[in-house]
Amino acid sequence: MNAHTVTYTDPPWLVADGRFDAGRATVEHEVLGGDVDLRFGPHADGRYRIDCPELLERVAGSEILVVYRCQVTPELLDAAGDQLRGIVRQGVGIDNLNVPLLTERGLFGYHVPDYCVDEVAAHTASLGLALERRLIPQHQTLKSGSFAIYAGGTPNRISRRTLGIVGFGRIGRAVAAKLSAFYGQVLVYDPHVGRDLPEGYRAKAVDTLAELLQRSHTVTLHCPLNQETEQMIGADQLRLMRPDAYLLNAARGKLIDPVALGKALNEGWIAGAGLDVFFPENPHDDSRWQPVLEHPATVVTSHRAFLSEDAEASSRRRVAELVRDRLAGRTPTVGLLCDEAVRK
Structure with a gap:
């Protein structure tokens, strides 16, 4: 027995x-x-x-x-x-x-x-760089039979752009280590770590989420899900972001309000989004995610950043x-x- x-x-x-x-x-x-x-x-x-x-x-x-x-x-x-x-x-x-x-x-x-720290950090970097370099529209255009250099628009020089990291735990730090080689500046917002810690990762701490959203060209979320962080990115926060900014989320789906994100994409508040996580797990089970999934400026994956x-x-x-x-x-x-x- x-x-x-x-x-x-x-x-x-x-x-x-x-x-x-x-x-x-x-x-x-x-x-x-x-x-x-x-x-x-x-x-x-x-x-x-x-x-x-x-x-x-x-x-x-x-x-x-x-x-x-x-x-x-x-x-x-x-x-x-x-x-x-x-x-x-x-x-x-x-x-x-x-x-x-x-x-x-x-x-x-x-x-x-x-x-899976290395995997999630690499996946986050992949989502961000795919958006920055407009890889998805280029891929789709060429595969469909057209050779068009400007399909998807003209990318920006990443070394002149700012990366903003929200949440500076294990994965946030790994993302900083990988992407600081591409971005000219890395900002960090995390009220639970000291201001000096980001300096060891070639990054600079800011005092508020609002400041990070306003100054960053790409914002990536690496927070746990709790009462403090649930839907921390809603309409008010998305309106603070630059119109040429991207939002990345490979952490938890509930960090973002899907209705607000869909509106932000459709009305041009932000330039695009890269998402690996949703709530519910399968975004096709909730119609609120459809405008996000269907938008041409999104890159989405099926919660596999850890894999x-x-x-x-x-x-x-x-x-x-x-x-x-x-x-x-x-x-x-x-x-x-x-x-x-x-x-x-």
Whole structure:
């Protein structure tokens, strides 16, 4: 009889070409060993069912849950039962982890805060440079049969433009390190870091978001999602931006008001946008995003800034190692958000 039960609610790496294959969980079985009953959440048509009664039945008896997109709710924790010890998020963002609830219940919570820093920074740079150099309209024009140097308009000299970074954590700093080679100036707004820190990344801190928006030619968001940052970019903020400025978001979709962004694009408040994240996850599920998706001055990707073979392999192994260590009574510190010893 297995000593421990661990449930992965919605592991994306088990779905390939729309087909679920439990045999792909090789890393997890290798790290966790044979004394762990490894379960996976319900799925249908190549998608996990993370909001159905069957999921609640599947997690019953679990000691640890590993979540990806699945929301941590009181119902999920109740369904797991009294032997539940905590939750591990297979990713960086923690808005679905519900840390206050875990703390209230006396459960530990972990995420993997740094496994894809290089990937997200490179993807952000790719979105920004594609907009700056007007690559998408050039690509579409030439592929459609026309050779037109000026299709999409004439780019600006990037070395004379200013990059503005909102949020200067791990990824914001990596973006500064990569893009400072292109932009003539890099500005940073982050009320949670000291004014001197950006200087080490060839950047300069500003005191307000408004100042950064007004001065920057490209603005990139690298903030966590919380009450302070939700829809931090709305109509008022977009009106502060330059008409030749671009907005990038590879952080969290809820940082931007989609209606305001669509209006800003259509009315020329800004020159374009590069987006990897939306809310809901699939922007086609919310008609408010359609003006943004359809606008010719947008570059969009399907929440894959984090993705590479190396990053995925690292994430899977590190999560499995976290689960293994916690089952063995050890307390790793990297990624620890709350611990079962901390109780209200």
